[in-house]
Amino acid sequence: MMSAHRIALANLKGGCGKSTLALNLAAGLARRGMVCLVDADPQGALTHWASWAEPDASRQLVVKPADTPLNLTGLMSGADYLVTDCPPSLDMHITREVLQQSSHVIIPILPSPLDLWASHAVAGTLREIRQINPGLKAWILLNQVENSSALSRAMAQVLHQLELPILGTQVKRRAAYRVAMLEGKSVYQLGGRGRQAADEIETILDEVLQT
Numbered sequence: 001m002m003s004a005h006r007i008a009l010a011n012l013k014g015g016c017g018k019s020t021l022a023l024n025l026a027a028g029l030a031r032r033g034m035v036c037l038v039d040a041d042p043q044g045a046l047t048h049w050a051s052w053a054e055p056d057a058s059r060q061l062v063v064k065p066a067d068t069p070l071n072l073t074g075l076m077s078g079a080d081y082l083v084t085d086c087p088p089s090l091d092m093h094i095t096r097e098v099l100q101q102s103s104h105v106i107i108p109i110l111p112s113p114l115d116l117w118a119s120h121a122v123a124g125t126l127r128e129i130r131q132i133n134p135g136l137k138a139w140i141l142l143n144q145v146e147n148s149s150a151l152s153r154a155m156a157q158v159l160h161q162l163e164l165p166i167l168g169t170q171v172k173r174r175a176a177y178r179v180a181m182l183e184g185k186s187v188y189q190l191g192g193r194g195r196q197a198a199d200e201i202e203t204i205l206d207e208v209l210q211t
Contacts (some may be wrong), residue, residue: 005029005081006072007208008102010095012121013207014088017107019045020177022085025106027186028201030060033080040094041065041087049186053184070094090125099129099136107164108171110144116158123163131137137211140166141204144173169203172196 009022023046024039030094039046048062064075066084076082083088086095099105107122109115119140126138140162176197180187187194 004086005209006076006083006104006176007082008098009106010086010090010099010105010107010111011088012090012119013115015175016088016115017171018108018109019085020181021044021106021108021141021143021171022083022184023049024177024180024188024197025203025205026061026081026083027056027084027188028198028205029081030056031188032205033060034078035061035081035083036076036079037061037063038066038072038075038082038084039063039096039136040070040098041085047132049181049184054189056186056189064173066094066098069171070097072098090122096129099126099202100133102136103132105138105174106137106141106208108141110143111145118166119162126164130195131202137208138164139208141166142166145170146173167204169200169207169209171200171204186200 007025009018009025011018019041022037026035029035032173037046044065046063047065057108062079066152067075072082077089084098086098089095107119109119122140126136174197176187176190176194179192180190
């Protein structure tokens with residue numbers, strides 16, 4: 001039986017903040033149990049980050065590169081949760097492999113017309129994957145949202161017309177996410193500087209895991 005806690009981060013294109021979200025969601029889950037963060041993106045950003053990052057004091061988070069052939073069950077051995085950072089394309093073979101073995105997928109989308117147009121293709125791809133993995137749960141997540149942006153508000157309204165559900169939590173554009181990556185940390189390790197960002201991550205995890 002597939003684990004109920006295999007979360008993939010995927011999108012149709014790069015530049016949506018996918019890897020940053022994967023890292024911080026994994027860090028949040030590490031407060032709840034042992035986590036394996038799988039770097040399946042060929043760019044290997046999270047693998048490089050982990051090689052010089054400040055260790056998490058809890059030692060509950062382990063970063064691993066994706067193996068070949070992909071075996072999430074093997075990578076998850078000993079972990080309570082598994083988070084996978086997918087390549088920046090739903091059409092890549094490894095992304096489809098990840099989603100066929102995952103229980104949840106979060107699809108970050110930036111508040112821009114290009115991301116809106118691209119998001120229309122996501123539902124069709126997921127319908128194909130669900131023929132193999134019918135239990136896969138999927139959500140769109142609005143990322144790097146600016147409260148004062150009329151475009152961001154318009155995006156939220158239009159996305160609700162799409163086939164996929166939208167997470168109620170929106171990730172705001174915060175310096176804490178960039179600062180944490182530069183310092184080799186998660187937002188949880190920034191203390192007060194990262195509190196609002198960490199609260200966002202916690203709300204996303206509660207919403208996803210309770211669904």
